[in-house]
Amino acid sequence: MKQTILLTALIVTILSMSYCSSPQVDYHQTETQEQIDDRMAWWDEAKFGMFIHWGLYAVPAGEYKDQRISGIGEWIMNSLNIPIAEYEQFASQFNPVHYNADEWVALAKQAGMEYIIITSKHHDGFCLWDSDMTDWDVIAATPYDRDLLKELADACERHGVRLGFYYSIMDWHHPDAQAMWEPNYNQGRNSENINPNFQRYLDDYMKPQLEELLTGYGDIGVLWFDGEWIPDYTTEMGKDVYNFARNIKPDLIINNRVDKGRQGMAGMDAEGDFAGDFGTPEKEIPATGMPGLRWETCMTMNDTWGFKHFDHNWKSADSLIYQLIDVTSKGGNFLLNVGPTAEGLIPAPSVERLQAMGRWMDINSESIYGTTASPFERPEWGRFTRKDDIIYAHVFNWPADGQLNIPELQSASRAWLLADPSAQVEINRPGSGITLQLPETAPDQVASVIAIELN
Ligand code: GLC
Numbered sequence: 001m002k003q004t005i006l007l008t009a010l011i012v013t014i015l016s017m018s019y020c021s022s023p024q025v026d027y028h029q030t031e032t033q034e035q036i037d038d039r040m041a042w043w044d045e046a047k048f049g050m051f052i053h054w055g056l057y058a059v060p061a062g063e064y065k066d067q068r069i070s071g072i073g074e075w076i077m078n079s080l081n082i083p084i085a086e087y088e089q090f091a092s093q094f095n096p097v098h099y100n101a102d103e104w105v106a107l108a109k110q111a112g113m114e115y116i117i118i119t120s121k122h123h124d125g126f127c128l129w130d131s132d133m134t135d136w137d138v139i140a141a142t143p144y145d146r147d148l149l150k151e152l153a154d155a156c157e158r159h160g161v162r163l164g165f166y167y168s169i170m171d172w173h174h175p176d177a178q179a180m181w182e183p184n185y186n187q188g189r190n191s192e193n194i195n196p197n198f199q200r201y202l203d204d205y206m207k208p209q210l211e212e213l214l215t216g217y218g219d220i221g222v223l224w225f226d227g228e229w230i231p232d233y234t235t236e237m238g239k240d241v242y243n244f245a246r247n248i249k250p251d252l253i254i255n256n257r258v259d260k261g262r263q264g265m266a267g268m269d270a271e272g273d274f275a276g277d278f279g280t281p282e283k284e285i286p287a288t289g290m291p292g293l294r295w296e297t298c299m300t301m302n303d304t305w306g307f308k309h310f311d312h313n314w315k316s317a318d319s320l321i322y323q324l325i326d327v328t329s330k331g332g333n334f335l336l337n338v339g340p341t342a343e344g345l346i347p348a349p350s351v352e353r354l355q356a357m358g359r360w361m362d363i364n365s366e367s368i369y370g371t372t373a374s375p376f377e378r379p380e381w382g383r384f385t386r387k388d389d390i391i392y393a394h395v396f397n398w399p400a401d402g403q404l405n406i407p408e409l410q411s412a413s414r415a416w417l418l419a420d421p422s423a424q425v426e427i428n429r430p431g432s433g434i435t436l437q438l439p440e441t442a443p444d445q446v447a448s449v450i451a452i453e454l455n
Contacts, residue, residue: 024243024244024247025243025246025247025250026243027242027243027246027247027250028239028242028243028275036277039251039253039277040253040277040278040294042162042221043115043221043222043253043278043294043333044294044370045114045369045370046114046115046162046333046369047114047328047333047334047368047369047370047371048111048112048113048114048324048333048334048336048361048368048369049108049113049114049115049116049117049164049296049333049334049335049336050108050111050113050115050116050117050335050336050337050338051116051117051118051166051298051305051335051336051337051338052104052116052117052118052119052337052338052339052340053073053074053119053122053166053305053306053307053337053338053339054118054119054128054148054306054307054339054340055074055119055122055124055126055128055306056087056090056091056094056124056126056342057073057074057075057076057077057090057122057124057306057307058073058094058306058307058339058340058341058342059090059093059094059342060076060090061073061307061308061309061341061342062076062304062307062308062309062310062311063308063309063310064076064080064082065080067080068310069308072303072304072305072306072308073304073305073306073307073308073311073339074119074122074123074124074304074305074306074339075123075306076306077123077124077172078123078172084172084173087124087173088136088141091126091141091142092141092142092143093342094138094141094142094143094144094342095142095143095144095342095343096144096148096340096341096342096343096344097144097343097344098343098344098345099144099148099151099340099343099344100344101148101151101152101154101155102155102158102159104116104152104155104340104346105152105155105156105158105159105161106159107346107351107354107355108161108354109159109160109161110354110355110358111354111355111357111358111361112357112358112360112361112362112365112368113161113336114161114162114369115161115162115163115164115221115222116152116156116161116162116163116164117163117164117165117166117222117224117335118149118152118163118164118165118166119165119166119168120149120165120166120167120213121166121167121168121171121209122166122168122306123168123170123171123172123226123227124172124173125168125171125172125173125174125177126138126141126173127209128148128149129147129148129149129150129212129213129216129217130147130150131209131212132208132212133205133208133209133212134205136173149165149213149217150216150217153217153218153220154218156218157218157219162219162221162222163217163218163219163220163221164220164221164222164223164224164253165213165217165220165222165223165224166224166225166226167206167209167210167213167223167224167225167226168225168226168227169206169225169226169227169228169230169233169257170226170227170228170229170230170233171201171206171227174201174205175197176195176197176198176200176201176205177195177198177201177205177206177230177232178195179227179230194231194232195232198232198233199237202237202241206241207241207244210223210241210244210245210248211248214245214248214249214252215248220249220252221252221253222252222253222254222255223245223252223253223254223255223258224254224255224257225241225254225255225257225258226257227257228257228258228259228260228262229260233260234260235259235260235261235274238258238259238260238274238275238276239259239275241258241275242254242258242259242275242276243275245258253277253278254275254276254277255276255277255278255280255296256268256269256274256275256276256277256278256279256280257276257280258275258276259274259275259276260274261274261276262279262280265281265282265283265284266281266284266286267279267280267281267282267284267295267297268281268286268290268293268295277294278294278295278296278333279293279294279295279296280295280296280298281295281296281297281298281332282297282298283297283298283299283300284297285297285323285326285327285330285332286330286332288330289329289330289331289332289373289374290330290331291331291373294332294333295331295332295333296332296333296334296335297323297327297332297333297334297335298335298336298337299320299323299334299335299336299337300337301314301315301320301336301337301338301349301350301353302314302315302349304339305337305339306339307339307340307341307342307347308339312349314349314353315353316353317352317353317356317357317446318356318445318446320336320353320356320357321356321357321360321446321447322396322446322447324336324357324368325367325368325382325383325385325394325447326383328367328368328371328383328385329373329374329378329383329384329385329394330373330374331372331373336354338350338354360444360446360447363418363419363444363449364394364418364419364444364447364449366387366392366418366449366451367385367387367392367394367418367449367451368385370387371385371386371387371392372385372386372387373385373386374386375391375408376406376408377408379393379406380397381395381396381397381398381399381404382394382395382396382397382447383396389453389454390451390452390453390454391409391412391451391452391454392418392449392450392451392452393406393436393449393450393452394447394448394449395438395442395447395448395449395450396446396447398438398441398442398448399438402437402438402439402440403435403436403437403438404435404436404438404450405432405433405434405435405436406433406434406435406436406452407432407433408433409433409434409452409454410429410433410434411429411434411454411455412427412434412452412453412454412455413453413454413455414427414452414453415427415436415450415451415452415453416450416451417438417439417443417448417449417450417451418448418449418450418451419443419444419448419449420443421451425437425438425450434452436450436452438450
């Protein structure tokens with residue numbers, strides 16, 4: 001009996017020792033290209049996602065004490081130098097009674113979006129989930145008593161949409177993580193100092209929060225970091241955070257803002273060794289594809305990310321469809337933003353645009369999902385994408401004579417319009433390359449897609 005107890009104690013000790021000291025895998029260093037490609041497969045296939053910027057900044061909605069900000073809505077605390085104690089007052093007015101996670105996810109899905117990235121915590125530090133690490137969250141600080149992220153996670157699971165979390169490293173509310181140019185910076189604005197206790201914030205606050213997000217909300221697909229530019233955060237920390245998150249969830253995908261490699265709004269990494277699985281061009285679409293590199297353009301529909309009640313500078317639905325095609329033809333993903341109100345509503349102009357994109361996707365999504373960058377130069381009349389042995393020609397400017405010449409292709413076995421797959425498009429070879437004989441009028445006023453099967 002005594003022996004059994006001793007033996008059991010020994011086994012328990014060994015097990016717990018090996019658990020505690022279980023070595024962290026250095027995913028950043030050790031993953032093979034094949035492992036990376038496998039892990040990234042769903043993201044490569046998906047192409048089109050919804051970005052959601054939602055938080056307390058939706059309460060002032062760009063305007064506070066008779067002052068309207070010219071910049072982006074979620075930066076209002078910084079732009080108007082609002083002290084923390086004053087900014088905290090917005091929490092009592094954040095009561096999104098109209099929030100319906102199922103409706104949001106259904107809208108994304110209807111638009112043809114395959115994944116959603118929502119701000120779990122933006123620069124103001126406010127958490128949309130029930131975090132054990134702080135009372136600066138939706139449950140403790142607002143009249144609304146529901147975990148917003150849990151509801152979204154459940155809805156995503158019901159609708160088969162992948163979910164990811166945006167997480168700001170910089171945190172204007174946490175005394176150890178404020179940017180030094182930030183009005184509430186603990187040592188005074190414009191200080192040259194850095195936060196002396198930033199490492200403490202990283203270890204005792206940020207990491208436990210990431211663990212909450214990665215373990216309590218189902219199968220999280222992406223962590224989308226931001227605010228990595230503050231000087232306190234180093235490239236060593238970036239690699240550490242990358243590995244930390246992947247050790248919790250090995251198949252996780254993480255953007256390049258987890259490390260310090262990003263070069264401004266163009267979003268791709270500088271030369272060097274940086275962690276992160278994809279580049280993040282912001283409100284920018286690269287001029288060309290970048291073979292071997294993964295990237296995702298994030299884009300606003302008007303000028304702001306977080307809701308601003310007076311930003312009416314909406315891009316047209318047509319131009320958003322062009323952007324989706326343009327990005328896809330260059331091998332990128334497109335993450336298109338909505339900024340819901342403090343009541344929990346996605347603004348009507350956003351809904352209309354998403355519905356229009358959905359109508360286009362209903363007919364043409366085959367030319368988007370799972371495609372790779374165009375093998376050819378950009379033609380004047382539109383864009384190409386490719387999937388295996390099919391080239392998709394997206395025609396923006398329909399030829400008046402119905403003749404579409406593709407000099408890069410010497411032959412093709414058949415061609416058809418995605419809008420009318422049963423009717424064959426005639427393929428002629430009059431001279432240089434093939435010429436498609438198209439119907440007189442374009443089936444889609446924005447972009448009509450012709451699938452061309454190579455032989
Ligand atoms: C910028 C802004 C931020 C926004 C992000 C989206 O970095 O600081 O407010 O969330 O871009 O990419």
